[in-house]
Amino acid sequence: MDGGAMNFAILWPEIITSGVGVLVLAVGLLAKGETLQRSRAAAWVGVLATVAAALAAWNLQGRNLTAFFGGYRLDDLAVFFKIVVLLAAGMTLLFAPDFLVRHFVRPSDFTALVLFGVTGMMLLASALDFITLYISLELISLSFYALIAIQKGEVRPAEAGLKYLLLSSLASAVMLYGMSLIYGLTGSTYLEAIPKAFGSGQWPLLAGVGVLFILAGLGLKVYLVPFHMWAPDVYEGAPVPTVAFLATGSSAATLAVILRLFEGSFAAAGGVWVPVLLVLAIVTMGVGNLMALPQTNIKRLLAYSSIAHAGYILLAVAAGGSSGAAAVMYYTLLYAVSTIAAFAVVSVYSQAAGSSDIQDLAGLARRSPFLSFVMLAAFASLAGVPPLAGFMAKFTVFAAAVEAGLLVPAGLGLVISVISIYYYFQVIRVMYVSEPRESTPLTFGWGTRVALLLGLAGILLLGVFPGPALHMAQTAVAAGLF
Amino acid sequence: MVPLPYYFALSLTLFSIGLFGALTKRNAITVLMSIELMLNAVNINLVAFSRFITPQALLGHLFVIFTITVAAAEVAVGLALVLTLNRHRDSVNLQDFTWLRG
Numbered sequence: 001m002d003g004g005a006m007n008f009a010i011l012w013p014e015i016i017t018s019g020v021g022v023l024v025l026a027v028g029l030l031a032k033g034e035t036l037q038r039s040r041a042a043a044w045v046g047v048l049a050t051v052a053a054a055l056a057a058w059n060l061q062g063r064n065l066t067a068f069f070g071g072y073r074l075d076d077l078a079v080f081f082k083i084v085v086l087l088a089a090g091m092t093l094l095f096a097p098d099f100l101v102r103h104f105v106r107p108s109d110f111t112a113l114v115l116f117g118v119t120g121m122m123l124l125a126s127a128l129d130f131i132t133l134y135i136s137l138e139l140i141s142l143s144f145y146a147l148i149a150i151q152k153g154e155v156r157p158a159e160a161g162l163k164y165l166l167l168s169s170l171a172s173a174v175m176l177y178g179m180s181l182i183y184g185l186t187g188s189t190y191l192e193a194i195p196k197a198f199g200s201g202q203w204p205l206l207a208g209v210g211v212l213f214i215l216a217g218l219g220l221k222v223y224l225v226p227f228h229m230w231a232p233d234v235y236e237g238a239p240v241p242t243v244a245f246l247a248t249g250s251s252a253a254t255l256a257v258i259l260r261l262f263e264g265s266f267a268a269a270g271g272v273w274v275p276v277l278l279v280l281a282i283v284t285m286g287v288g289n290l291m292a293l294p295q296t297n298i299k300r301l302l303a304y305s306s307i308a309h310a311g312y313i314l315l316a317v318a319a320g321g322s323s324g325a326a327a328v329m330y331y332t333l334l335y336a337v338s339t340i341a342a343f344a345v346v347s348v349y350s351q352a353a354g355s356s357d358i359q360d361l362a363g364l365a366r367r368s369p370f371l372s373f374v375m376l377a378a379f380a381s382l383a384g385v386p387p388l389a390g391f392m393a394k395f396t397v398f399a400a401a402v403e404a405g406l407l408v409p410a411g412l413g414l415v416i417s418v419i420s421i422y423y424y425f426q427v428i429r430v431m432y433v434s435e436p437r438e439s440t441p442l443t444f445g446w447g448t449r450v451a452l453l454l455g456l457a458g459i460l461l462l463g464v465f466p467g468p469a470l471h472m473a474q475t476a477v478a479a480g481l482f
Numbered sequence: 483m484v485p486l487p488y489y490f491a492l493s494l495t496l497f498s499i500g501l502f503g504a505l506t507k508r509n510a511i512t513v514l515m516s517i518e519l520m521l522n523a524v525n526i527n528l529v530a531f532s533r534f535i536t537p538q539a540l541l542g543h544l545f546v547i548f549t550i551t552v553a554a555a556e557v558a559v560g561l562a563l564v565l566t567l568n569r570h571r572d573s574v575n576l577q578d579f580t581w582l583r584g
Binding site for chain 1: 490493497500501504510513514517520521523524527528530531535536539541542544545548549552555556559560563564566567570571
């Protein structure tokens with residue numbers, strides 16, 4: 001196996017986030033007289049750590065090398081997803097303290113867990129064998145079990161945490177069984193060894209079963225129907241900042257590994273998984289968009305919106321090829337930016353209203369024009385209104401599907417995606433047209449303001465100038481998956 | 483030596499029992515135990531394949547050490563959550579929680 005070097009220089013992003021995570025945790029536990037307000041500083045330290053790690057990752061572009069005995073791959077694909085998950089973590093940490101302090105959660109605990117989670121996500125984007133993949137995935141999951149249930153003394157978050165834990169560990173057990181089957185057939189746990197072991201010949205039946213088991217296990221993290229059932233309840237029960245990070249970071253990192261596995265290792269077995277994924281992607285779009293219609297709670301609505309967007313992304317995975325993979329990457333970036341901006345708004349208004357009902361958004365435009373404008377941009381982007389980022393992303397996905405000859409699925413997807421305009425604009429109508437129940441202006445801290453501005457800038461810039469990000473995605477795909 | 487298919491049959495049986503338990507049982511602890519069964523089925527598979535297919539590399543053995551460790555961590559967090567809920571609801575029955583509304 002080449003690339004055996006223990007090259008620690010390429011691990012800087014992970015070293016920064018995990019190191020600062022341990023530091024924040026230790027200081028938070030040992031510091032005497034640490035109050036909730038003073039603990040806010042920890043979140044800023046966390047933001048700085050994500051910025052530093054993102055710069056370190058940016059500097060590692062164009063290296064395309066394998067290290068740690070073939071278990072770790074640093075290429076532009078990994079760098080792209082590392083920057084996306086760091087952006088998600090950084091934006092979450094910017095707006096989280098306001099929410100956490102109000103709910104008596106110490107921001108230092110939250111920051112440490114987010115940093116551990118983002119370390120797992122970055123490792124997952126680089127994982128090149130089953131062992132690294134499994135450990136990184138579990139590092140993410142373990143961080144989220146705690147992040148979801150972090151509100152002490154409240155039942156709903158603990159219920160949501162247990163639900164996520166049971167379903168997520170069930171999914172990893174299924175995924176592991178699939179991995180053990182493939183290991184048994186190939187004698188190797190390395191992703192690049194799988195296609196070599198089978199050569200150009202027919203894949204054995206058990207290998208196909210293994211591939212589908214792995215698809216099911218990873219499918220839970222990316223809201224693939226029928227493994228999406230946890231999402232609405234967990235979104236509703238968990239604290240808003242946790243949900244923002246879960247909705248974006250966790251699925252982005254999992255998509256990185258899905259690309260590596262299904263476009264790389266399992267590409268030759270496309271006959272087994274492409275039809276399954278294609279049908280499930282269309283069902284996922286349908287379920288997500290239709291079930292979003294009757295929702296009255298904004299967090300549940302965003303859960304179904306996540307499911308619907310997962311459908312579009314998985315359609316691009318099924319389409320495959322270099323344009324499909326680039327579409328997945330671009331869509332993930334835009335989805336992360338728009339969704340976190342929306343959750344930052346939800347975080348502010350749900351603290352003031354004490355609930356996350358859509359009705360409580362009434363008159364938001366008069367209470368805080370800035371907040372409602374960010375929400376308008378985020379939802380219009382998610383609905384795919386040009387010239388915002390969401391339009392360009394949907395366009396790349398459907399273009400990739402058409403290029404792969406998937407005309408019927410692409411057409412169905414387009415028709416289904418029209419439904420989404422209805423429920424997104426329903427929320428916008430409540431914000432701008434409905435009479436407010438309260439008229440007190442909403443206030444929020446500097447961190448939230450920066451997160452909202454970042455989100456808004458991302459939505460506008462990625463839509464008007466999609467070139468650089470798309471180009472980065474295309475060069476990453478062109479460099480190969482392993 | 484016992485041939486490989488026997489190990490595979492054992493692990494498949496264990497995995498099916500675990501999956502059935504995890505999907506049908508309504509007690510949170512039983513569900514956690516069922517998931518452990520599934521993970522142990524994976525471990526049997528990995529060790530058997532390692533012994534028969536790559537006896538020199540010990541890759542499967544290495545993998546098993548990681549799955550056992552992670553499974554223990556997962557159960558620790560899971561039981562902590564079950565305890566918290568038990569304190570609030572005085573129950574470990576999944577149906578007493580307000581979830582699974584879909």
